[in-house]
Amino acid sequence: xxxxxxxxxxxxxxxxxxxxxxxxxxxxxxxxxxxxxxxxxxxxxxxxxxxxxxxxxxxxxxxxxxxxxxxxxxxxxxxxxxxxxxxxxxxxxxxxxxxxxxxxxxxxxxxxxxxxxxxxxxxxxxxxxxxxxxxxxxxxxxxxxxxxxxxxxxxxxxxxxxxxxxxxxxxxxxxxxxxxxxxxxxxxxxxxxxxxxxxxxxxxxxxxxxxxxxxxxxxxxxxxxx
Numbered sequence: 231x232x233x234x235x236x237x238x239x240x241x242x243x244x245x246x247x248x249x250x251x252x253x254x255x256x257x258x259x260x261x262x263x264x265x266x267x268x269x270x271x272x273x274x275x276x277x278x279x280x281x282x283x284x285x286x287x288x289x290x291x292x293x294x295x296x297x298x299x300x301x302x303x304x305x306x307x308x309x310x311x312x313x314x315x316x317x318x319x320x321x322x323x324x325x326x327x328x329x330x331x332x333x334x335x336x337x338x339x340x341x342x343x344x345x346x347x348x349x350x351x352x353x354x355x356x357x358x359x360x361x362x363x364x365x366x367x368x369x370x371x372x373x374x375x376x377x378x379x380x381x382x383x384x385x386x387x388x389x390x391x392x393x394x395x396x397x398x399x400x401x402x403x404x405x406x407x408x409x410x411x412x413x414x415x416x417x418x419x420x421x422x423x424x425x426x427x428x429x430x431x432x433x434x435x436x437x438x439x440x441x442x443x444x445x446x447x448x449x450x451x452x453x454x455x456x
Contacts, residue, residue, distance in 0.1 A: 233249050233250055233251075234260060234261040234264055235261070235264055235267070235268075236248070236249040237249050237258060237260075237261045238261045238262075238264040238265060238267070238268045239268055241258060241261075242265065242268045242269070242272070242305065242308070242367065243268065243272065243304055243305050243306070243308075244303075244304065244305065244306035244308075245304070259388065260388070262370075262371040262388050262389070262392050263388045263389075263391035263392045263395060264395075265367040265368055265370060265371065265392055265395075265396070266364040266365065266367055266368045266392060266395040266396040266398070266399060267364070267395065268367065269363040269364040269365075269366065269367035269368070269396070270360045270363060270364040270399055272301050272304050272305060272363045273301070273356070273359035273360035273361070273362060273363030273364065274356065274359070274360055275300050275301060275304050276297040276298065276300050276301040276356075276359045276363070277297065277352065277355060277356025277357075277359050277360065278300070278356070279293075279296045279297045279299070279300030279301075280293045280294065280296065280297035280346070280349075280352050280355050280356065280359075281352035281353075281356065282296075283296045283297070284350075284351075284352050285352075290346075290347050290348070290349060290350050291343075291347045293347075294343055294346035294347040294349075294355075295343065297346060297355070297359065298339070298342060298343065298346065301359075301363070308434070308438055309437075309438035309439075309441045309442050310335055310338075310339075310438070310442060311435075311438065312434055312435040312436065312437060312438020312439050312441075312442070313331070313334050313335060313338060313438055313439040313442040313443070314331030314332065314334060314335050315331060315431070315435040315438075315439075316331075316334075316427055316431045316435050316436055316438070316439035317330040317331045317333070317334035317335075317439070318330050318331040319430060319431045319435070320426060320427075320430055320431065334439075338442050338443065338446050341446040341449070341450055342445070342446055342449055344450075344453075345446075345449035345450050345452070345453045346358075346359075346449065348453050348456065357403040357404060358404070358449065358452055360399055360403060361399045361400040361403045361404050361409065361412075361448075362400075362412070362416075362445050362448040362449050362452075363445065364395070364396050364398075364399035364400075365396040365397065365399060365400055365412075365413055365416055365444070365448060366396075366416055366440075366441045366442075366444040366445035366448060367396065367441055368392045368393050368395060368396020368397070369393075369396070369416065369417065369420045369440060369441070369444050370437045370440055370441050371388075371389060371392055371437075372389060372392075372393070372420070372424075397413060400412060400413055404452070405455075407455070408451070408452050408455035409452075411451050411452075411455060412447075412448045412449075412451040412452045412455075413448070414451075415447040415448060415450070415451040416444040416445070416447045416448040416451075417444070418447075419443050419444050419446075419447040420440050420443065420444045423439065423440060423443050424440060427439055427440060
């Protein structure tokens, strides 16, 4: 179990963990059910950053920026980079760096910032971040059966555990109605984006893009239910 957690951390974060043994494709397939747990830890880091900023007297907008920065620091902005690369690939398949990626990142970051800056109290925001980060990462392995991830396609049991684990966090931490609405919005967003990303991007970039889009949808729907 500890080795699987370490492998999931290596894939989703920049934490200095070193799993024992040589890493192979099947190792990642065996740990996708732990993606929501790692996502929850990432969300908790954002919540701690927001709380620290709030205690220091910073306004909610500045606190939200620091929360997002803390999460990006923990992940090395891997998912944001995947979103940018995916947007560029979809807009201009022969050009991997361009304006589409910048626009995509700006729009998604603005959506997240608008959602987070509407909170004043650290605890509700931390719960929101944990739930959104966990559920959005539970969707990542579902979206990409092809491309680079074909070799790491996990068994259905692992996928089911990932989804159940991802859904557990919103259902436990948030009111049931808003949680269900947010999960539905995130799932529909991932399903809508998945086919194009699967065909034309693939790999970790597409997984990062799915995570970013799903998390933004999750947060915006929850804010709308406030």
